[in-house]
Amino acid sequence: MSLLVTGSIAIDTVKTPHGISENCIGGSAVYFSMAASFFCPVRLVGAVGADCPFDFAKVFAGRNVDLTGLEVRENSKTFRWVGSYAENMDSRTTDYIELNVLAEEPPAVPVKFSDSKFVFLANTAPNLQLKLLNQIDKPVFVAADTMDFWIEGQPEDVKTLLKKINCLVINEDEARLLAKEHDLIKAAEKILDMGTDVVIIKKGESGSVMCNAEGDKFILPAYPAAEVRDPTGAGDSFAGGFMGYLAQTGKTEFASLKAAVAYGTVVASFTIADFSLNGLIAIDKTDIDDRFETLRKCTSF
Ligand code: AMP
Numbered sequence: 001m002s003l004l005v006t007g008s009i010a011i012d013t014v015k016t017p018h019g020i021s022e023n024c025i026g027g028s029a030v031y032f033s034m035a036a037s038f039f040c041p042v043r044l045v046g047a048v049g050a051d052c053p054f055d056f057a058k059v060f061a062g063r064n065v066d067l068t069g070l071e072v073r074e075n076s077k078t079f080r081w082v083g084s085y086a087e088n089m090d091s092r093t094t095d096y097i098e099l100n101v102l103a104e105e106p107p108a109v110p111v112k113f114s115d116s117k118f119v120f121l122a123n124t125a126p127n128l129q130l131k132l133l134n135q136i137d138k139p140v141f142v143a144a145d146t147m148d149f150w151i152e153g154q155p156e157d158v159k160t161l162l163k164k165i166n167c168l169v170i171n172e173d174e175a176r177l178l179a180k181e182h183d184l185i186k187a188a189e190k191i192l193d194m195g196t197d198v199v200i201i202k203k204g205e206s207g208s209v210m211c212n213a214e215g216d217k218f219i220l221p222a223y224p225a226a227e228v229r230d231p232t233g234a235g236d237s238f239a240g241g242f243m244g245y246l247a248q249t250g251k252t253e254f255a256s257l258k259a260a261v262a263y264g265t266v267v268a269s270f271t272i273a274d275f276s277l278n279g280l281i282a283i284d285k286t287d288i289d290d291r292f293e294t295l296r297k298c299t300s301f
Contacts, residue, residue: 001040001117001118001140001247001250002041002043002113002115002116002117002118002247003036003040003041003042003043003116003117003118003119003120003243003244003247004042004043004044004045004069004109004113004116004118004119004120004136005029005032005033005036005042005043005044005045005119005120005121005122005240005243006029006044006045006046006069006106006107006109006119006120006121006122006124006128006129006132007027007028007029007032007046007120007121007122007123007124007145007236008027008028008029008030008046008079008081008102008122008123008124009027009029009030009046009047009048009052009070009078009079010025010026010027010028010030010078010079010080010081011023011024011025011026011051011052011053011078011079011080011081012024012025012026012027012080012081012082012083012232012276013080013081013082013083013096014026014082014083014084014085014230014232014275014276015083015084015085015095016084016085016089016229016230016231016275017085017087017089018229018230019229019275021230021275021276023053024275024276025054025059025276025277026081026232026233026276027046027079027081028122028123028124028145028235028236029044029045029046029122029124029236030044030046030059030236030277031233031236031237031240031271031277031280032120032122032236032237032239032240032243033060033063033065033240034060034063034065034237034240034277034280034281035236035237035238035239035240035241035244035267035268035271035280036120036240036241036243036244036247037060037063037064037065037240037244038241038244038267038284038285038288039241039244039245039247039248039263039285040064040244040247040248041064041065041066042064042065042066042244043065043066043068043069043113043116044060044065044066044067044069044070045069045070045107045109045110045113045132046069046070046071046107047070047071047072047073047076047101047104047106047107048070048071048072048073048076048078048079048101049072049073049075049076049077049078049100049101050072050073050074050075050076050077051077051078052072052078056070059277066113068110068112068113069107069108069109069110069113070107071107071108073101073104076100076101076104077098077100077101078100078101079098079099079100079101079102080096080097080098080100081094081096081097081098082094082095082096082097083095083232085230085231089228089231090204090205092231092232094149097149099125102124102125102128103125105131106128106131106132107132108135109132109135109136113136114135114136114137115137115138116136116139117138117139117140117141117247117250118139118140118141118142118243118246118247119133119136119139119141119142119143120142120143120144120145120239120240120243121133121142121143121144121145121161121165122144122145122236122239123145123146123147123150123235123236125150125154125157126146126150126154126157126158126160126161127154127157129144129146129161130157130160130161130164133164133165140252141166141167141246141252142164142165142166142167143165143166143167143168143169143198143239143242143243144161144165144167144168144169145168145169145170145235145236145239146158146161146168146170146174146178147171147174148173148174148177151174151177151178152177158178159194159195162191162194162195162196163194163195163196164195165195165196166196166197166198166252167196167197167198167199167200168191168196168198168199168200169199169200169202169235169238169239169242170191170199170200170201170202171201171202171203171204171235172184172201172202172203172204175187175188175191175199175201178191178194179191184201184203184209185209185211185217187201188201188209188211189211192211192212192213197212197213198210198211198212198213198257199211199212200242200261202234202235202238203222204222204231204234205222206221206222207219207220207221207222207265208220208222208238208261208264208265210257210258210261212254212257214254216254218254218257218258218261220258220261220262220265220295220299221298221299222265222268222269223265223266223268223269223291223294223295224298225269225272225273227272227273227274228272228273229272229273229274229275230272230274230275230276231272232271232275232276233271233276233277234268234271234272235268237264237267237268237270237271237280238264238265238267238268239264240264240267241260241263241264241265241266241267241268241288242260242261242263242264243260244263244267245259245260245263245264246260262292262295262296263288263292265295266288266291266292266295267280267288269291270282270283270287270288270291
């Protein structure tokens with residue numbers, strides 16, 4: 001089934017203990033699209049400014065990503081993000097952020113995309129996520145991501161968003177911040193009370209936990225990856241693998257959501273092996289399926 005994503009398209013500068021990658025391609029919608037395209041066709045909706053140095057047709061060449069919804073704004077500038085990671089790569093600091101196009105009106109969803117059944121509202125301003133969602137006719141399954149920047153800056157919009165989606169994918173610190181609750185299971189329950197049917201809390205190298213409104217729970221460790229050079233985009237790649245698998249199968253019951261979490265986990269393990277999109281560019285679907293089987297063996301007893 002059709003999968004649409006909207007979110008940030010960024011010029012990133014990332015510093016990790018393994019090096020620095022300056023002015024590289026990034027953004028939540030970009031990582032998501034690359035990750036999800038291993039599973040199904042992806043419709044990308046986003047905006048950049050005239051300063052954007054990337055040739056997206058080349059970036060996504062041969063990958064079944066429809067760029068009709070990519071807007072280049074002549075009088076705007078592209079979103080910029082500068083981040084750095086501490087020695088253990090566990091904590092990340094945003095050193096600098098320039099919202100630019102993200103502070104403007106959202107891009108229009110092309111009419112031919114308005115029938116999209118699976119929708120991912122990747123990390124961007126929640127009022128933009130809401131305006132974009134309003135342009136989709138009858139989505140079957142809508143998931144969203146958000147982050148501290150928006151939870152603190154636009155809390156009411158984040159709460160409105162939660163009432164309109166089926167699934168929130170969020171990291172553990174953000175879940176605690178949103179729920180105002182330290183215990184993660186209690187935080188998940190509080191987030192479910194805010195309106196979404198499913199919440200997935202990502203815990204970095206400790207894996208993830210998924211809870212739904214019926215009380216079902218699923219926990220999965222991270223893939224035991226040996227190489228970690230740059231964790232940027234892990235969350236968006238997780239979401240891309242997760243939603244890509246669901247859109248490919250067209251199913252959303254809990255058993256499918258569990259397999260989708262495993263695919264998300266595996267795809268993220270490739271992203272973190274290198275800077276920017278390089279980890280995902282280096283692989284094909286067979287690599288993903290191999291790691292999926294390894295993860296299954298590692299977690300069954
Ligand atoms: P992740 O590591 O999966 O959380 O996502 C990293 C990507 O998110 C980077 O490529 C950034 O450009 C992008 N990003 C960082 N801050 C924001 C923000 N406030 N809104 C939207 N995207 C962001």
